[in-house]
Amino acid sequence: MSAPHVAGIIALLKKIHPNWSPSAIKSAIMTTASTNGNSQSPILDQATKLEATAFHYGSGHVRPDLAADPGLVYELRVEDYMNFLCGHGYNEKTISTFYPGNLFACPKSFNMADFNYPSIAVPDLVDSVTVTRKLLNVGTPGTYNVTVEEIAGVSVQVEPKSLKFGKEGEEHTFKVVFKRNNNVKLGKYVFGGLTWSDCSHYVRSPIAVML
Numbered sequence: 001m002s003a004p005h006v007a008g009i010i011a012l013l014k015k016i017h018p019n020w021s022p023s024a025i026k027s028a029i030m031t032t033a034s035t036n037g038n039s040q041s042p043i044l045d046q047a048t049k050l051e052a053t054a055f056h057y058g059s060g061h062v063r064p065d066l067a068a069d070p071g072l073v074y075e076l077r078v079e080d081y082m083n084f085l086c087g088h089g090y091n092e093k094t095i096s097t098f099y100p101g102n103l104f105a106c107p108k109s110f111n112m113a114d115f116n117y118p119s120i121a122v123p124d125l126v127d128s129v130t131v132t133r134k135l136l137n138v139g140t141p142g143t144y145n146v147t148v149e150e151i152a153g154v155s156v157q158v159e160p161k162s163l164k165f166g167k168e169g170e171e172h173t174f175k176v177v178f179k180r181n182n183n184v185k186l187g188k189y190v191f192g193g194l195t196w197s198d199c200s201h202y203v204r205s206p207i208a209v210m211l
Helices: 002-016 022-031 078-087 092-096
Strands: 120-122 128-137 142-149 154-159 162-165 171-180 189-197 202-210
Touching (some): 002 022, 022 202, 078 092, 142 154, 154 189
Parallel strands (some): 120 202
Antiparallel strands (some): 142 162, 142 189, 154 171, 189 202
């Protein structure tokens, strides 16, 4: 029953915010979700009864009341999708069929990890990896500070650690640097998250890293 419930939430958010894009709506739902269940304890894997991960629940338990006022969203524009196709090896002629009126020019290089999605995945952390994200203010002016949930065997640094938004529609970029620690067990995924907050809004992105 999760799909029809989420579809209903999407319709509700579109009614409240008719100018929001599909990616903004998706971001609002994902970044305001909770990793706790109805008992306010961490969501468990039903099969093992152990604490679940992002591979079990995605971003978590949806909260439509918070999604209606997320504060910040990870916006995706047409060019972002075109760059994504370029990164997957589509040629410019094929991509231009999705980009009417213009011949789209692929960038010389595009890091697929920089696709501005509300979650972060690092499929093979050998030494260090840097990921870039952009946040769009859809609320009131404010200053957001970042907190990072500890990821086993991984050092995480976010720059800058504070983002100041002066008005609605303002956008800022930040970078996340992942470094693998010494003497860690390889061949497994580890999980965490990062949250931007102005003490009224909490914008969380789940993180999965393959060691």
